[in-house]
Amino acid sequence: MTVKIFIDGNEGTTGLQLSTLLNQRNDISLISIDPALRKEPVERQYRMNSADVVFLCLPDDASKDAMNLISSPDTCVIDTSSAFRVHTDWVYGLPELENEQRSRIQNSKRISNPGCHATAFILSIRPLVDAGLLPKNYPISAFSFTGYSGGGKTMIDSYEALGANPPPTPQPYALNLEHKHLPEIVFYAGLTKTPVFIPSIGSFYQGLSVWIPVIVEGVSPQSIYEAYQDRYKTERFIRVHEPNSHDLRPDYFFDVEGSNYTNRVDIFIMGNSVRQCIVARIDNLGKGAAGSAIQNLNIYIGAPENYGLKD
Numbered sequence: 522m523t524v525k526i527f528i529d530g531n532e533g534t535t536g537l538q539l540s541t542l543l544n545q546r547n548d549i550s551l552i553s554i555d556p557a558l559r560k561e562p563v564e565r566q567y568r569m570n571s572a573d574v575v576f577l578c579l580p581d582d583a584s585k586d587a588m589n590l591i592s593s594p595d596t597c598v599i600d601t602s603s604a605f606r607v608h609t610d611w612v613y614g615l616p617e618l619e620n621e622q623r624s625r626i627q628n629s630k631r632i633s634n635p636g637c638h639a640t641a642f643i644l645s646i647r648p649l650v651d652a653g654l655l656p657k658n659y660p661i662s663a664f665s666f667t668g669y670s671g672g673g674k675t676m677i678d679s680y681e682a683l684g685a686n687p688p689p690t691p692q693p694y695a696l697n698l699e700h701k702h703l704p705e706i707v708f709y710a711g712l713t714k715t716p717v718f719i720p721s722i723g724s725f726y727q728g729l730s731v732w733i734p735v736i737v738e739g740v741s742p743q744s745i746y747e748a749y750q751d752r753y754k755t756e757r758f759i760r761v762h763e764p765n766s767h768d769l770r771p772d773y774f775f776d777v778e779g780s781n782y783t784n785r786v787d788i789f790i791m792g793n794s795v796r797q798c799i800v801a802r803i804d805n806l807g808k809g810a811a812g813s814a815i816q817n818l819n820i821y822i823g824a825p826e827n828y829g830l831k832d
């Protein structure tokens with residue numbers, strides 16, 4: 522018996538990635554839709570209610586509208602938008618968050634995939650808060666570099682229209698300091714203060730790294746490393762690097778694209794016992810979107826968690 526899957530938004534960036542990954546599997550049958558009908562509610566409704574699992578790869582408002590079309594109690598929804606990430610009826614699809622998270626995902630029919638920056642941010646901060654190395658009310662200021670595919674088709678088109686003349690420097694955004702991932706970051710990282718968070722988009726397609734400087738006197742990079750090791754020792758998709766081993770390119774620049782085409786989270790610790798910087802790097806289209814959606818699917822259907830995913 523194959524698992525019947527419908528991808529709503531399968532002509533978009535995340536939807537196309539998911540289709541490609543799922544098409545290679547023989548435990549899945551994808552429910553197709555004529556591209557010309559892909560936004561027709563009646564056509565989508567019929568398909569969603571006959572699917573075992575629906576992936577929503579849509580903007581937030583369209584995800585909310587799609588949920589009004591789903592009535593089958595047997596259909597599990599994995600939503601990639603930010604519409605339901607802190608909604609109490611939904612389970613946050615970050616298996617590495619805490620020990621109980623996998624069983625929550627396995628037993629839920631409403632799974633909300635985390636945001637890309639949020640994935641890197643939460644997996645960096647939560648173990649330090651839990652270990653008492655970082656106070657819950659620590660005033661975090663963080664920044665991030667992401668490839669332009671993070672902005673979906675519209676941003677990809679606008680960057681690629683620039684041809685050989687892309688912006689020469691990263692473009693900071695969310696300058697109102699209200700980036701849409703902040704609610705999920707505060708909630709799941711266990712913080713009591715909203716961080717200052719400034720992401721920026723670079724002239725590269727995919728890859729993301731969140732940089733979190735912290736000044737915690739008396740806490741050595743080695744003790745931070747050990748807290749991560751302790752928390753993530755059984756996590757195949759999280760690789761914690763030795764302190765001050767920055768995975769540098771030969772030309773001494775940090776390689777923002779170094780986790781691309783994997784579902785991996787690479788965590789780096791820089792600094793000394795007075796000031797530190799934590800960096801988490803992912804592929805925004807991998808662990809930041811389609812990869813984690815597949816990981817959640819695997820957990821939900823009881824397949825090997827790494828089926829179709831590279832670590």
Ligand SMILES: NC(=O)C1=CN([C@@H]2O[C@H](COP(=O)(O)OP(=O)(O)OC[C@H]3O[C@@H](n4cnc5c(N)ncnc54)[C@H](OP(=O)(O)O)[C@@H]3O)[C@@H](O)[C@H]2O)C=CC1
Nearest residue numbers: 530532533534535578579580583601602670671673674810
């Ligand atoms: N790109 C990334 O790195 C990440 C994206 N996400 C989230 O995943 C979701 C999808 O993003 P992404 O794939 O990048 O976005 P895209 O813009 O690339 O794709 C969105 C798709 O949704 C379709 N769509 C838009 N409105 C509707 C509607 N009302 N009904 C049906 N289909 C509709 C679009 O149609 P059309 O083809 O006509 O444009 C398009 O195919 C978003 O919520 C995004 O925030 C999450 C993590 C990372």
Ligand SMILES: CC(=O)N[C@@H](CCC(=O)OP(=O)(O)O)C(=O)O
Nearest residue numbers: 601602603636637638667671672
């Ligand atoms: C480059 C870029 O614009 N990236 C998006 C995040 C992509 C992502 O994680 O998507 P969600 O919308 O599902 O949270 C942003 O920062 O808003």
